[in-house]
Amino acid sequence: MKSSLSRFIVATFTLVALFPAFGADWHAKVGAQDEKKGRQVVAFLPNELWIHEGDSIEWTVNADEIHTISFLTTGQIRPPFQVGCPGFSFGAAIFDGSTCVSTTPMVSGQTFTVTFPSIGNFKLVCLVHPDMTGVVHVLDPSSPLPHDQAFYDKQAASQANELLADLAQLQGHHHAASANGVVVGAGKTLATGGGHNTISLMRFVQPELVIHAGRTVEWTNDDPSMPHTITFGTEPQDPFPPSNNVSVDADGALHATISSTADSVHSGFIASANQDQIGAPQTPLEPTRFRVTFTNPGVYPYICALHDDLGMKGIIIVLP
Ligand SMILES: [Cu+2]
Numbered sequence: 001m002k003s004s005l006s007r008f009i010v011a012t013f014t015l016v017a018l019f020p021a022f023g024a025d026w027h028a029k030v031g032a033q034d035e036k037k038g039r040q041v042v043a044f045l046p047n048e049l050w051i052h053e054g055d056s057i058e059w060t061v062n063a064d065e066i067h068t069i070s071f072l073t074t075g076q077i078r079p080p081f082q083v084g085c086p087g088f089s090f091g092a093a094i095f096d097g098s099t100c101v102s103t104t105p106m107v108s109g110q111t112f113t114v115t116f117p118s119i120g121n122f123k124l125v126c127l128v129h130p131d132m133t134g135v136v137h138v139l140d141p142s143s144p145l146p147h148d149q150a151f152y153d154k155q156a157a158s159q160a161n162e163l164l165a166d167l168a169q170l171q172g173h174h175h176a177a178s179a180n181g182v183v184v185g186a187g188k189t190l191a192t193g194g195g196h197n198t199i200s201l202m203r204f205v206q207p208e209l210v211i212h213a214g215r216t217v218e219w220t221n222d223d224p225s226m227p228h229t230i231t232f233g234t235e236p237q238d239p240f241p242p243s244n245n246v247s248v249d250a251d252g253a254l255h256a257t258i259s260s261t262a263d264s265v266h267s268g269f270i271a272s273a274n275q276d277q278i279g280a281p282q283t284p285l286e287p288t289r290f291r292v293t294f295t296n297p298g299v300y301p302y303i304c305a306l307h308d309d310l311g312m313k314g315i316i317i318v319l320p
Helices: 002-018 148-173
Strands: 025-033 039-045 047-053 055-061 092-094 111-115 120-125 133-139 181-192 195-204 208-212 218-222 254-258 291-294 299-302 313-319
Touching: 025 047, 025 148, 039 148, 148 181, 148 195, 291 313
Parallel strands: 025 055, 047 133, 092 111, 181 218, 208 313, 254 291
Antiparallel strands: 025 039, 039 195, 055 111, 120 133, 133 195, 181 195, 218 291, 299 313
């Protein structure tokens, strides 16, 4: 009896210490997807909220693609998502602009609550996805707020539906450049007044291809900001670099030869280069194409090592 009472007091005290203002609680979503998980909305929904000093926002992840909820400090160098701020917060945090706050990569059903004790306009980012941003406007309690929770709920739902529909339309328009070509993903980035939203198709657009032995298949990533891999056989520990048996063609595309269904070949990240920014060094070209020459007949299944859990898999059938 006594111990549960003291535990209650400690819990209450901790809550008071963490959330001194007892402001309003707001809710927002992170990501959306279709039933088969192949169509991913890579966005904070909504990506712009106006709240009062002392209020909290609880974000709920709504997709199986991983996302982080991160607030860096002004001018901070963007860290890799595996590193975080460096470091991570779990469950809840306070952000006043002076110290970085980030979650670990989160998936469907997980939540994170941030309390904002100071006025200001704070950029919200996902450290996994460069074109997934938002903003939280924290106003003085005497200022009126433009929207209520019902508005944000409706906006989040309609944005998710519109973006998923947009992606379905995009999916229908992607054709391979050659007979032995496979389009890897598709996507686009859209802006709102609050930041960037991205839609990404996590699929090989031609999941099954039949070729003759001796031919070369070419995969091309058509997504502006989503990396993918083409991985045959054993998945490597580190998905970033290509496997040792991958070489570079004269035009910069990566190339491997597969002669047996027992071979393991990994493309590494196939992705669009980041955009150049004024005042920053020009970004180098990145490999956007991967080629494999198949010398022998057989059935060759492969995956995207980053998105196979979303169903991103393909197969090459090689006839004599
Ligand atoms: Cu992928």
